[in-house]
Amino acid sequence: MDNQFLTWGKRLLWLNMLFSFLFLYIPIVILVAFSFNDSRLGARWEGFTLKWYVEMFSSDAVLSALSNSLIVAFTATTIATILGTMTAVAMERFRFPFRKTFDGILYLPVIIPDIVMGVSLLAFFSLLTSIVNGALGLSGNDSIRPGLVTVIIAHISFIISFVTIVVRTSLKDFDKSLEEAAQDLGADEWTTFRRITLPLIAPGILGGALLGFTLSLDDYVITAFTTGPGGTTLPIEVFGRIRRAISPEINAISTLMLMMSMMLIIISQVVQRRSAKM
Amino acid sequence: MTVGVELRDVTKRFDDFVAVDNVSLQVMDGEFFSLLGPSGCGKTTNLRMVAGFELPTKGEIYLKGKPVGQLPPFKRNVNTVFQNYALFPHLTVAENVGFGLELKKLPKPEIEKRVVEALEMVRLPNVGKRKPQQLSGGQRQRVALARAIINRPEVLLLDEPLGALDLKLRRAMQLELKEIQQQLGMTFIFVTHDQEEALTMSDRIAVMNLGHVLQVGTPKEIYARPNSRFVADFIGETNFLPCKIVKSPAAGMAEVNLGGEFNLQAACEVEVHVGQEVTLAIRPEKINLHSLQESLIDDAVLTGTIMEIVYLGTDTRYTVWIMDNISLEVRQQNVVDTDDMGHFQRGEEVKISWLSNSGRVLIN
Amino acid sequence: MRSRQKAYLAVLLSPGALWLLFFFITPSLLIVVYSLLERKDGGGVIWSFTLDAYIKLFTPNEGTFINDFLIIFLRSFWWATLTTVICLLVGYPLAFYIARQKPSVASTLLFLVMIPFWTNFLVRTYAWKFILNNNGLINTILQAFDFAPWSLINTPTAVLIGMVYGSLPFMVLPLYASIEKFDFSLVEAGQDLGATYWQVFTRIFLPLTLPGIAAGSILVFIPTVGQYVVPTILGGGKVAMLGNILAQQYGSALNWPFGSAIAVVFMVLLMGGIIIYFRIEQEQEI
Ligand SMILES: Nc1ncnc2c1ncn2[C@@H]1O[C@H](COP(=O)(O)OP(=O)(O)OP(=O)(O)O)[C@@H](O)[C@H]1O
Ligand SMILES: [Mg+2]
Numbered sequence: 001m002d003n004q005f006l007t008w009g010k011r012l013l014w015l016n017m018l019f020s021f022l023f024l025y026i027p028i029v030i031l032v033a034f035s036f037n038d039s040r041l042g043a044r045w046e047g048f049t050l051k052w053y054v055e056m057f058s059s060d061a062v063l064s065a066l067s068n069s070l071i072v073a074f075t076a077t078t079i080a081t082i083l084g085t086m087t088a089v090a091m092e093r094f095r096f097p098f099r100k101t102f103d104g105i106l107y108l109p110v111i112i113p114d115i116v117m118g119v120s121l122l123a124f125f126s127l128l129t130s131i132v133n134g135a136l137g138l139s140g141n142d143s144i145r146p147g148l149v150t151v152i153i154a155h156i157s158f159i160i161s162f163v164t165i166v167v168r169t170s171l172k173d174f175d176k177s178l179e180e181a182a183q184d185l186g187a188d189e190w191t192t193f194r195r196i197t198l199p200l201i202a203p204g205i206l207g208g209a210l211l212g213f214t215l216s217l218d219d220y221v222i223t224a225f226t227t228g229p230g231g232t233t234l235p236i237e238v239f240g241r242i243r244r245a246i247s248p249e250i251n252a253i254s255t256l257m258l259m260m261s262m263m264l265i266i267i268s269q270v271v272q273r274r275s276a277k278m
Numbered sequence: 279m280t281v282g283v284e285l286r287d288v289t290k291r292f293d294d295f296v297a298v299d300n301v302s303l304q305v306m307d308g309e310f311f312s313l314l315g316p317s318g319c320g321k322t323t324n325l326r327m328v329a330g331f332e333l334p335t336k337g338e339i340y341l342k343g344k345p346v347g348q349l350p351p352f353k354r355n356v357n358t359v360f361q362n363y364a365l366f367p368h369l370t371v372a373e374n375v376g377f378g379l380e381l382k383k384l385p386k387p388e389i390e391k392r393v394v395e396a397l398e399m400v401r402l403p404n405v406g407k408r409k410p411q412q413l414s415g416g417q418r419q420r421v422a423l424a425r426a427i428i429n430r431p432e433v434l435l436l437d438e439p440l441g442a443l444d445l446k447l448r449r450a451m452q453l454e455l456k457e458i459q460q461q462l463g464m465t466f467i468f469v470t471h472d473q474e475e476a477l478t479m480s481d482r483i484a485v486m487n488l489g490h491v492l493q494v495g496t497p498k499e500i501y502a503r504p505n506s507r508f509v510a511d512f513i514g515e516t517n518f519l520p521c522k523i524v525k526s527p528a529a530g531m532a533e534v535n536l537g538g539e540f541n542l543q544a545a546c547e548v549e550v551h552v553g554q555e556v557t558l559a560i561r562p563e564k565i566n567l568h569s570l571q572e573s574l575i576d577d578a579v580l581t582g583t584i585m586e587i588v589y590l591g592t593d594t595r596y597t598v599w600i601m602d603n604i605s606l607e608v609r610q611q612n613v614v615d616t617d618d619m620g621h622f623q624r625g626e627e628v629k630i631s632w633l634s635n636s637g638r639v640l641i642n
Numbered sequence: 643m644r645s646r647q648k649a650y651l652a653v654l655l656s657p658g659a660l661w662l663l664f665f666f667i668t669p670s671l672l673i674v675v676y677s678l679l680e681r682k683d684g685g686g687v688i689w690s691f692t693l694d695a696y697i698k699l700f701t702p703n704e705g706t707f708i709n710d711f712l713i714i715f716l717r718s719f720w721w722a723t724l725t726t727v728i729c730l731l732v733g734y735p736l737a738f739y740i741a742r743q744k745p746s747v748a749s750t751l752l753f754l755v756m757i758p759f760w761t762n763f764l765v766r767t768y769a770w771k772f773i774l775n776n777n778g779l780i781n782t783i784l785q786a787f788d789f790a791p792w793s794l795i796n797t798p799t800a801v802l803i804g805m806v807y808g809s810l811p812f813m814v815l816p817l818y819a820s821i822e823k824f825d826f827s828l829v830e831a832g833q834d835l836g837a838t839y840w841q842v843f844t845r846i847f848l849p850l851t852l853p854g855i856a857a858g859s860i861l862v863f864i865p866t867v868g869q870y871v872v873p874t875i876l877g878g879g880k881v882a883m884l885g886n887i888l889a890q891q892y893g894s895a896l897n898w899p900f901g902s903a904i905a906v907v908f909m910v911l912l913m914g915g916i917i918i919y920f921r922i923e924q925e926q927e928i
Contacts, residue, residue, distance in 0.1 A: 005839065013739045017751075020736045024758050024810065027769035030779060034772065043772065043779040044786075087658030094651045102659065109666055111916065113868025115885040116673075116905050117666075119892045123676055123902070124669035126686065157665045160658055180331050181364035183351040185378035185429065189650050195377075199368045218762050221870050221885075225892070235764050242768050242875055246775050254765040261761045268760075269753070333644070350644065 032258065035251035043246075052252035062253060065237035068148060072223075072233055073216040076155035081209040083156070084163025089197070091164070092171040093179075109161040117158065118225030125150050125226060146228035154226040155219065159212035166211060170204025171197075203275030210268045217260060281343070282307040282465040283328060283433050288337035290323050297323040299489035300337070305433070305467060310459050312468045312476040315486030316512065321469040324486075325435050328467065329358050341432060357426035358435040362442070363418045365410035371397070371421050372406035378429040396428040397421075399458060416447045427458070433465045440475070452479055473513045477501065485509050503547070507640050510559045517565075517606045519558040523550045523639070532639055534558055538601060542578045544637035557640045562609040564636035567596060567622060568629040579631045582606070584622055596622065598630055606630065670909075677902035685896045695903035711887060711904065718884040719911075721798075722866040725805045729813040729862050730855065732806075737817035737854075741824075752818060759811035767875050770804050771795065774876065796878035804872040809865070813858040820854025856923070864912060884908055 035053070039046035056062050090096075091103065109117065125146050133143045178200070182192040198205075220235040227236060234257065241250050283305040290298040298320040305311045313321040326332045328339060330351035339347040346354050357378070365374050372393050373380075379389045397403055400420035410418055419439060426434055439455075440448045456479050459466050470476050476483050477497040484494045485508075493505045504510035507518065524541060525533035532546035534556065544558055568574060570581070585605060586597040593612055599605040608630060622628060677695050680688040703709045708716075740751045758766065773779045774794040781791045794800055824847065832842040848855075870885030879886065884904070891901030 013735050016732065016735045017739045020732055020810070021754060023807070024755075027766065027773060027807070028758070028761070031765070031769040031772060034779075041777065043775075043777065043782040083658040083661055086654045090651055090654035090658075094647075094655075096651060096655070105662060105667065108670075109662075111864060111912075112670075112909070113865060113885070113912075115868045115870045115888050116909060117669075119888055119901060119905055120669035120673040121665070122892060123898065124665075124672050127672065130686075153665055156661065160661060164658070175362065175364065177360050177362060177364040178366060180329075180351070181358070181360055181366070181425075182377070183331075184329055184356070184358045185425070186352045186381040187377075188350070188352050189647075191381065196366060214760055218764070220764050225889075235762070238764055238768070239871075239875075242764075242771060246768075246772050246778065250768060251772065254762075254768055257762045257765050262757075265757060265760045348644065350646070 028258065031251055032255050035248060035255045037248050037251075040248065052248045055249055056252045056256065059249075061232070061237060062234075065232050065234045066256075068232060069217055069234040072148065072152050072155055073213050076152045076159055076216050077209050077213045079152075080156045080159035080212055081163050081205060084160045084208060084212075085167050085201075085205050087160065088164045088167035088171055089193070092168055093176075106161055106164055109158040110165065114158075114219070114221040117154075118222045121150075121154050121157070121222065122225040146226055147231040148227075150226045150228065151223050151231050151233065154222050155216045158222065159215060162211050162215060163205075163208035166208035167201060167204045170201045170207075174200050203271055206271050207268060207275075210264055210271070214261065214264050217257075217264075279306045279308075281305070282309065282341070283467065284340040284343075285324070285328070286338050286340065288324075288327065288334045288339060290320070290327060290332060291335040296489055298327070298334075301486075301489075301491050303484055303491060303494065305465060306481075307465055308463045310456065310466045310468065310479060310481045312470060312480040312483045313486060314470055314473060314476040314483050314513075317471060319486045320489040321471070321486055322437055325358070325437050325467065325469055328433070329356055329435055330354050355429075355432045356435060357429050357431040357433075358437065359422045359426050359439045361438045363410070363422040365418055365421055365425070367410055369409075370406065371402075371408050371410060371413070374410065374421060375406075375425045375428055377425065382429075392428055393424075396424040399427070399461075400424045401454070415442055416451065419443065419451065423455070423458070427462060427464065430462075431464070433467060434459075435467050435469075437469045438471070439468075440470075448475075455479065477513070485512060487512075503545075503638070504559065504640070505547075507557055507559070507642070510638070510640065515562050515607060515609075517560045517562060518640075519560070519604060519606075521556060521558045523552050523554045523556055526550065526552055527639075531634065534639060536580075536600075536604070540580055540601075542637065543634035544578075544639050545635045546639040548639065548641050550639065550641070555642060557642055558637050559640050560606070560632060560637045562595065562607040563593070563611075565606060565608045565630055565632045567598070567608055567610055568631065569621070570627055570629055572629060574629065574631050577631075577634045578637060579629060581627060581629055584624055584626050584628060587622070587624055598628065600630075673902045673905050676899055677906045679899050681897045681899045683896070685892075685898060687898050692899075695897075695899040696907075698900055699903050699907065714882055714884060714887055715907075717882075718867050718869075721802065721805065721883065722863050722869075724802060725809055725866045726813075726859050726863045728802075728806050729809050730859065733810060733813035733817055733858065734855070737814050737821050740814075740818055741821040748822075752815075755811050755814050755818075759815065763808055764871060766808060767804050767872055770800070770807060771875050774800050774803075795876065796880045798877075798881050800876040801873050801881050801883075804876040805866050805869060808872060809862040812861040812865075816857035816861060817851070817854045820851045820857075824850055856919070860916075860919070867912070868908070 034043060034045075036048050036050065037043075037045055038049035038051070087106070091099070091106070129144050129146065133139065138144060178196055179192050182196045187195060218235070220239055223233050223236055224239070227233070234253070238250060238253055238257075241247065281304050283303075285301055285303045288298060288301045289296065301324065313324060315321055323332060327334050327347070330346070330349055330353075334347050337347070338345050341354065341356065366377070369377070375396055376389045376393045379392060393406065394403070397406060400423050402417060402420045402424065405413065405417065405421075410421065413421065419442075422439070440451050443451060452475060468476075468479065480497055482494060482496055483500050485492045485500060487508050493500060493509050495503075500509065501513055504513065510516040511518070519536055521534040521536045523532055524535045527546040527550065530545055530547060531543050532550060533541060533543055535541050536558070542558070550556060580600055582598040582600040582605070584596055585599045588595045591612070593609045596608045596610065597605055598608055676687050678691055678693065680690050680692050680694065682688045699711055701709060702712075740748050740755075743751065771778070775781070776791065776793070776795060778795070780794060784790070784792060828846055828850070829842050832846045837845060868885050869883055870889055873881055873883045873886055877883075888901055888904055888908075891897045891904065
């Protein structure tokens with residue numbers, strides 16, 4: 001009776017696993033498959049075509065959104081990775097007043113729902129631009145408005161926290177006496193950081209940067225609230241199209257975005273393998 | 279001989295906890311100096327203050343007469359061999375060993391030459407290209423040593439460097455370390471909680487407990503003339519007998535009463551007065567056992583009953599009951615191995631004796 | 643601390659700290675301030691103090707205890723709870739199954755969970771719209787077999803499917819991490835002492851994997867309460883959640899103080915929950 005119980009348990013577990021993966025993957029597979037469907041309307045299969053990809057790559061809107069997305073992701077990730085790494089080192093290697101408080105604040109951008117962060121940044125940027133415009137006497141088309149820059153600033157604000165968390169775990173993992181050994185051998189703080197700490201936490205930094213890059217490419221909500229003219233990113237473009245109607249073109253753009261995610265996953269796996277070997 | 283390292287009234291406090299309490303020490307140039315004490319007594323903290331990883335809360339540290347207490351580690355001509363070796367995993371062995379010289383911007387050929395020399399000195403040629411992870415524990419230990427001595431520091435600090443090695447390797451490394459130290463004539467400050475290690479290797483030992491330095495001296499002084507109950511107990515085995523002073527000391531000898539009619543002479547280097555409750559310390563191997571009939575030349579003689587006999591190979595340990603709740607541990611060398619447990623039987627009444635100056639009066 | 647160490651710390655800490663102070667803390671506090679100001683037509687605020695926004699939020703409809711906004715609050719929390727429970731019910735056995743495979747299989751399966759985790763959320767939500775839409779895949783298939791069309795999109799079910807779909811990997815990964823750490827000899831020890839399978843599960847396995855359950859639940863619950871993308875795309879505005887009314891007040895309705903008040907109450911509820919959770923966790927650790 002016990003054995004039967006176990007056998008059934010195992011079967012149920014297996015079924016649950018199977019259905020979970022089908023649930024996770026069928027929609028994605030369908031999405032990709034129908035990006036090659038030769039029909040503008042609906043989801044009836046009419047034959048294979050690449051025309052949606054051709055159309056996508058000849059659409060100025062898509063291309064400029066893609067380039068905006070990449071600009072935002074690269075800039076925001078770079079700045080946030082530098083700031084986040086510095087913050088992580090400060091948090092893990094020093095004691096200072098209000099450290100606990102700051103620790104809590106660092107987690108907030110991760111916890112707070114993106115919609116709340118989005119509206120608060122919207123309020124903040126509109127106040128800020130109106131103050132700046134007032135001070136400079138700018139109005140109409142000359143005035144400073146939210147756009148790509150505000151999007152980048154907003155992205156940095158939440159990526160910093162993710163990078164800090166990831167880098168802190170890799171700092172925690174490594175033996176502090178290595179840094180002491182370097183200082184003991186005559187390396188000052190900066191040399192110690194450059195020669196010992198940085199090489200050893202590089203996988204963590206890269207991991208944090210990849211996560212940040214993905215989050216930036218992924219983000220719709222915060223971008224939607226902080227963007228302005230000329231600041232349309234790929235998710236904004238896609239969201240607009242989805243709200244209008246489903247179309248095979250969206251499937252093609254989605255497939256493109258899937259490919260970008262895949263590339264990031266592969267890179268991150270390679271990074272992990274590398275660092276595991278060390 | 280000049281003073282290499284000096285700690286003057288050094289105190290280190292972590293929040294409310296006093297890890298090192300008003301310690302003053304002088305380590306001579308070229309000396310092999312050990313800090314010995316139980317876990318948590320402040321040995322590492324002392325060492326870290328000399329290295330510059332911790333700042334003293336109070337007091338000053340001098341290197342060759344110059345105050346260094348406030349200098350960061352990289353500005354002190356001191357190197358450390360870490361307990362866990364702390365070898366840089368992303369650098370090769372040669373890069374690890376050459377790290378200090380590279381930072382001093384020495385020319386490459388010179389660095390390479392000295393790395394080879396240093397690795398030869400620790401008997402590890404031909405591993406320069408490997409990563410530390412590809413070495414055994416003992417080899418890593420040697421690399422850590424090479425990495426430190428290559429910089430020719432004024433003082434080398436070693437924090438339980440042999441702690442992670444197995445017993446046999448440990449013994450071998452003890453000898454090697456000592457040899458290298460004598461060869462280089464370098465000052466070593468060596469932290470250990472292993473009394474045997476400290477005794478075999480050191481020129482002088484400082485025994486620490488609870489943040490205090492209790493006694494500083496040569497291994498022989500520490501072993502033969504402990505100045506406190508803690509030191510006597512921590513180093514080697516000791517019998518402690520409660521007793522009372524009956525005659526004040528003269529010429530370093532005092533008379534004590536063990537209770538009943540047992541009155542003895544014992545070495546006394548401390549201030550005592552008649553009637554004071556003190557402790558008589560006597561090492562087990564200094565005590566002799568005799569059958570009751572034997573006539574004795576030793577001056578301190580008691581009688582007792584053998585309660586337990588344990589055969590230990592080189593010697594045999596007897597537990598002898600003397601009176602009430604006082605019993606003594608006695609060790610007798612097994613000069614001749616007999617089939618039975620020796621000359622004495624369990625339950626046998628025996629005479630025990632020792633030379634008066636083997637016993638020491640310690641203040642409670 | 644030595645003064646040069648202080649300088650070093652300042653150099654390391656200040657850029658990140660100042661950034662967060664300026665671009666995260668200030669905006670968050672600004673929302674609190676805005677919620678106490680008067681609304682300005684056309685967006686923005688008039689700088690005079692009022693509690694109007696909060697009064698509007700907490701005034702019940704006549705003859706009831708509740709109003710439309712509070713209903714949306716309740717709905718968002720209820721749906722997030724549902725989503726979390728469903729993810730847990732599916733994710734726990736899934737994580738268990740993965741953890742019990744041999745390492746090579748386990749790492750492959752785990753990788754298969756990671757892929758959706760890293761994949762664009764918008765794209766994954768759109769995939770369901772493509773399937774559930776009135777002219778989507780399911781209805782196209784139904785039509786092909788001459789069945790009546792099935793109205794799936796813009797229903798609570800569609801929103802729930804989308805949220806479970808989006809959140810499942812966030813549940814499985816922390817669960818896997820804690821189950822993988824579990825020492826399975828404890829199961830034998832438990833059985834040795836006479837525990838049944840059920841007792842082993844509830845008395846040994848469940849308590850020891852609780853941190854994973856907690857982490858996964860937080861990772862699923864919080865983003866789900868504040869969902870905007872899923873209810874918009876799969877709910878079509880007919881099934882609004884908190885994210886929708888927040889966006890609405892800051893967008894078409896142009897009532898910033900009211901939107902801010904919603905955000906503030908929302909954050910107070912979330913933070914309160916999180917603080918209580920950590921309190922309980924700390925107490926249990928002692
Ligand atoms: N950074 C620190 N913060 C607080 N307390 C500390 C710190 N470093 C050491 N201590 C405390 O100071 C005391 C002495 O520590 P130390 O490491 O010097 O002991 P030790 O003699 O080296 O012991 P062991 O033989 O175990 O290495 C210990 O009780 C320890 O808990
Ligand atoms: Mg120590």
